[in-house]
Amino acid sequence: MVPQWIIEKKRDGHVLTAEEIRFFINGYTQGTIPDYQMSAMAMAIFLKGMTPEETAVLTDTMMHSGAMVDTSSIQLPKVDKHSTGGIGDKVSLILAPLAACAGLAVPMISGRGLGITGGTLDKLESIPGFNVNLSEKQFIETIHKCGFSMIGQTGEIAPADKKLYALRDVTGTVASIPLITASIMCKKMAEGIDSLVLDVKWGTGAFMRTVADATALAQSMVRVGKAMNKGMVALLTDMNQPLGRTAGNALEIIESMECLQGQHAGDDLMNITMALTAEMLVLGKQAATVDEARGMLEKIIASGAAFAKFKEMAALHGADVSALDDLSKLPKASIAKPFPAPAAGYLAKVDAESIGRAVLVLGGGRQKTDDKIDYGVGTSGLAKIGDKVAKGQPLVVVHANSEEKLAQAMAYVEKAFEISAQPVAAPKAIVARITG
Ligand code: URA
Numbered sequence: 001m002v003p004q005w006i007i008e009k010k011r012d013g014h015v016l017t018a019e020e021i022r023f024f025i026n027g028y029t030q031g032t033i034p035d036y037q038m039s040a041m042a043m044a045i046f047l048k049g050m051t052p053e054e055t056a057v058l059t060d061t062m063m064h065s066g067a068m069v070d071t072s073s074i075q076l077p078k079v080d081k082h083s084t085g086g087i088g089d090k091v092s093l094i095l096a097p098l099a100a101c102a103g104l105a106v107p108m109i110s111g112r113g114l115g116i117t118g119g120t121l122d123k124l125e126s127i128p129g130f131n132v133n134l135s136e137k138q139f140i141e142t143i144h145k146c147g148f149s150m151i152g153q154t155g156e157i158a159p160a161d162k163k164l165y166a167l168r169d170v171t172g173t174v175a176s177i178p179l180i181t182a183s184i185m186c187k188k189m190a191e192g193i194d195s196l197v198l199d200v201k202w203g204t205g206a207f208m209r210t211v212a213d214a215t216a217l218a219q220s221m222v223r224v225g226k227a228m229n230k231g232m233v234a235l236l237t238d239m240n241q242p243l244g245r246t247a248g249n250a251l252e253i254i255e256s257m258e259c260l261q262g263q264h265a266g267d268d269l270m271n272i273t274m275a276l277t278a279e280m281l282v283l284g285k286q287a288a289t290v291d292e293a294r295g296m297l298e299k300i301i302a303s304g305a306a307f308a309k310f311k312e313m314a315a316l317h318g319a320d321v322s323a324l325d326d327l328s329k330l331p332k333a334s335i336a337k338p339f340p341a342p343a344a345g346y347l348a349k350v351d352a353e354s355i356g357r358a359v360l361v362l363g364g365g366r367q368k369t370d371d372k373i374d375y376g377v378g379t380s381g382l383a384k385i386g387d388k389v390a391k392g393q394p395l396v397v398v399h400a401n402s403e404e405k406l407a408q409a410m411a412y413v414e415k416a417f418e419i420s421a422q423p424v425a426a427p428k429a430i431v432a433r434i435t436g
Contacts (some may be wrong), residue, residue, distance in 0.1 A: 299334010
């Protein structure tokens with residue numbers, strides 16, 4: 001087969017055969033197809049799309065480009081959750097210990113921040129000593145001991161995605177439904193899970209900007225998972241404003257630990273977390289309905305078991321758990337500056353993208369792949385759409401480690417808020433549930 005003829009076929013909008021997709025992806029993984037041909041192919045897929053059948057073959061080929069995690073020794077139902085990424089999205093940190101307390105095994109392979117979206121691994125690494133780089137053996141042992149573990153993608157899992165993802169990041173080909181589907185699903189299916197719950201985000205802080213695109217992405221991922229005989233549910237959730245009250249690594253750990261101890265019930269963050277975890281419990285047959293599951297989860301939080309479970313997992317990952325009991329031991333920025341409301345009224349907009357950009361320029365995310373994260377910076381005390389605010393009331397507190405970065409971040413923060421004289425309804429946190 002000739003690589004450029006396959007690129008031309010996709011460029012002209014034709015359907016590729018399974019053999020052509022496998023030839024191309026395997027060649028790229030092994031290095032016989034160079035970056036420039038893969039870049040052209042990624043752009044052709046971005047522009048012309050793929051059929052469900054092509055997407056399924058792409059996912060399967062990328063999954064089989066590396067090893068599968070052997071979870072056969074785990075007897076509990078193995079259920080995971082994956083989010084397509086957003087600002088202030090700390091759901092995994094709360095959901096995984098809750099699900100483990102309710103009887104599931106959660107073998108979670110997470111990612112780092114990407115663009116302006118935060119990453120679970122960076123958040124975990126803001127806890128002193130936390131090691132996200134466990135071997136597969138240690139990963140499985142940790143799950144045997146406490147029901148869940150959260151690690152990074154090892155070199156063995158889906159190497160085709162590792163290579164292709166880095167290429168997409170710099171060739172303008174990230175926000176493509178077949179490419180995102182294959183990228184997420186090849187890693188999740190390699191985890192050896194029985195079922196998967198997806199949190200597919202839409203809005204200014206998400207890769208999918210409209211409900212229609214997010215629906216298409218959710219349907220594409222659910223279809224691929226079901227074809228691989230996995231239990232699948234996707235919730236479509238709002239990412240026009242950041243999730244919860246904080247954005248930035250250590251600040252998000254603080255909010256998550258508070259949530260695990262029963263604070264922030266009723267916030268969008270806890271509403272989404274409870275809904276996703278309840279879906280996991282039903283897929284894993286620990287509850288018959290999502291309502292029953294919610295009742296179980298509320299009791300688990302109230303008993304203190306969820307917070308204890310997170311600390312147990314963190315200790316097994318080498319973390320200094322005293323920093324979770326005394327959150328002042330987590331990394332902290334030297335400057336904390338409130339941003340006051342310029343007028344009285346109701347918050348009509350709290351733009352996720354602007355807050356994400358503010359956190360990035362503060363050093364809470366990476367501008368280059370090898371940038372070091374500044375764990376203490378970010379935003380806290382965020383007011384939410386629909387809140388009634390008085391003139392001068394802080395809408396958010398910006399945490400910075402230099403006056404220069406503070407000024408850069410404030411320029412984005414100023415653009416994030418819009419205040420209306422008329423009352424504004426809070427947006428729906430969950431807009432749809434997709435099962436097929
Ligand atoms: N997360 C992934 O792992 N891959 C994508 O393509 C997008 C989000």
